Amino acid sequence: MAVEDDHVLISLTGITKEFPGVKALENVSLDVRKGEVLALVGENGAGKSTLIKILSGLYHKDNGEIRVRGKSVEIQDARHAQELGISTIFQEPTLAPHLTAVENVYLGREIYHSYFGGTVKILNEKEMYQETEKLYRNFFSTVEDLKRPVIELGALKNRVIEIAKALSVKASVVIMDEPTAALAEHEREVLFDFIRALKEQGVSVxxxxxxxxxxxxxxxxxxxxxxGKHIATVSADETDIDQLVSMMVGREISNFIAKETVPIGEESLRVIGLNQPGVLKNINFHIKKGEIVGIAGLAGSGRTETVRAVVGADRISSGAVEVDGKPFRIQSPRDAIRAGIGLLPENRKLHGALIEMSVSNNITLASIKRVLSKKFVLKKKAELDIASDYVQRLGIKTPTVHQKVRFLSGGNQQKVILAKWLFTKPKVLIFDEPTIGIDVGAKVEVYNLMAEFVRGGGGILMVSSDLPELMGLSDRIYVMHKGEFVHEFSRDEATEENIMYYASGGHQ
Structure with missing residues (x-):
């Protein structure tokens, strides 16, 4: 139950929200206390996004009560939420890339000098800069970045600018949705220090x-x-990851990152001497049937560039690819499909799926010829039957195969992309950050589907920034540093310490 006292900034009681055919929230209550970090956790589809959109003024609740500092309110829109002291930093960047930090912080709230009784207004650039500088200095000592377009700044500074923008409207509660999604490990630590500083200032997160x-x-x-329901609210010092996972998914999940023993067969994929000037240097590796091979490395090490080069998405200056011992000239993703290689990219919404198209359209996309008639007319019933089969086999949660992919959760979007590649009957699947942005229950389902693929004789190449995931699933791990493979570990040899040693250049 929500509580009421002087330390509670926001209190929700009995919040309910329904969409056509779906009860997104049912009788949810919570409180946000002054100067705390309240973690909102649950699987995709648990209701987290709906709840924060109600607090942000993007959705209106159907029933229940919201109290801000003890006063009952109806949050009308995003501006009203800000007036109440609630600011939201969404997972997808919201900054205008070609505007400066100052222009972004005051976008839509510009400060003007008024002259001649208000008939003439001139932008007060000095005051806006000074106020932004004051906020920015809470995080960085130098402020040269404030006059540069934010597109020229890194992901961390963009996040900080979004925080500064939130604080500029006198926010007492800042909602952060997956704030570390685009950050490197060391940048996450810096952001965590900033969040702790916000707590000390009495700001709640x-x-x-x-x-x-x-x-x-x-x-x-x-x-x-x-x-869509509130299961429990627990103190961080009274719980652990296993207990949280159990509450989130409603069942025990133990050792959920573990590759089962699968017979290793003949070589499925071999990459020889892959070069891309200034990006990749002499990349050599192989994968056998039944194997999961991992690629580890820090952000910018060339992991994604490697897999894109293998499938022909990026040009290379030299190198060769063999599938089942047969050489293939791969100059485009279409060539890779013909060779039996599929890529599930890191950015599934931009590169992995056509999110404005249906589940069925996406599943048959990479092998569209198989559902076309001799006159190149789509055989709709065949497409629907194929899509329905994969929806059932992969456990894709969708009301219908006609549903647009953008309305599915991250885990189900990933399953649709996997179904698309399975329909091509691939020999090798490449997963680039296979579980990024999806919840723990969906992760387990993706791991099970990967295991099923290698049990059937497929080979998997996996890029992951999650080292426990990488070590738990991989038979072997290649480590990248500055565009080249610098070490190979067997499953038994790999530890987080020795992977990071090579990934950070400790061997040089």
Whole structure:
């Protein structure tokens, strides 16, 4: 139940929200206390996004009560939420890339000098700069970046500018939705220090993340949701990851990152001497049937560039690819499909799926010829039958195969992309950050589907920034540093310490 006292900034009681055919929230209550980090956790579809959109003024609740500093309110829109002291930093960047930090912070709220009784207004650039500088200095000592377009700044500074923008409207509660999604490991640590500083200033943070380990570095309490309902609110020092996972998914999940023993067969994929000037240097590796091979490395090490080069998405200056011992000239993703290679990219919404198209359209996309008649007319019944089969086999949660992919959760979008590649009957699948942005229950389902693929004789190449995931699933791990493979570990040899040693250039 929500509580009422002087330390409670926001109190929700009995919040309900329905969409056509779906009860997104059912009788949800929570409170946000002054100067705390409240972690909002749950699987995709648990209701987290709906709840924060109600607090942000993007959705209106159907029933229940919202109290801000003890006063009952109806949040009308995003501007009203800001007036109440609630600011939201969404997972997808909202900054205008070609505007400066100052222009972004005051976008739509510009400060003007008024002259001649208000008939003439001139932009007060000095005051806006001074106010932005004051906020920015809470995080960085130098302020040269404030006059540069934010597109020229890194992901961390963009996040900080979004925080400064939130604080500029006198926010007492800042909602952060997956704030570390685009950050490197060392940048995450810097952001965590900033969040701790906000707490010391009495600002409260509602923090949404699928990275449970990082939540334990920050959170004072966890608000657990499942199927649109509030399951429990627990103090961080009274719970652990296993207990949280159990509450989130409604069942025990133990050792959920573990590759089962699968017979290793003949070589499935071999990459020889892959070069891309200034990006990749002499990349050599192989994968056998039944193997999961991992690629580890820090951001910018060339992991994604490697897999894109293998499937012909990026040009190379030299190199060769063999599938089942047969050489293939791969100059485009279409060539890779013909060779039996499929790529599930890191950015599934931009590169993995056509999210404005249906589930059925996406599943047959990479092998569209198989559902076309001799006159190149789509055989709709065949497409629907194929899509329905994969929806059932992969456990894709969708009301219908006609549903647009953008309305599915991250885990189900990933399953649709996997179904697309399975329909091509591939020999090798490449997963680039296979579980980024999806909840723990969906992760387990993706791991099971990967295991099923290698049990059937397929080979998998996997890029992952999650080292426990990489070590738990991989038979072998190649480590990248500055565009080249610098070491190979067997499953038994790999530890986080020795992977990071090579990934950070400790061998040089």
């Amino acid at each position: 509602i923090y949404v993340s699928h990275h449970l380990k990082e939540l334990f570095l920050l959170a004072d309490r966890f608000h657990v949701m499942r199927d």
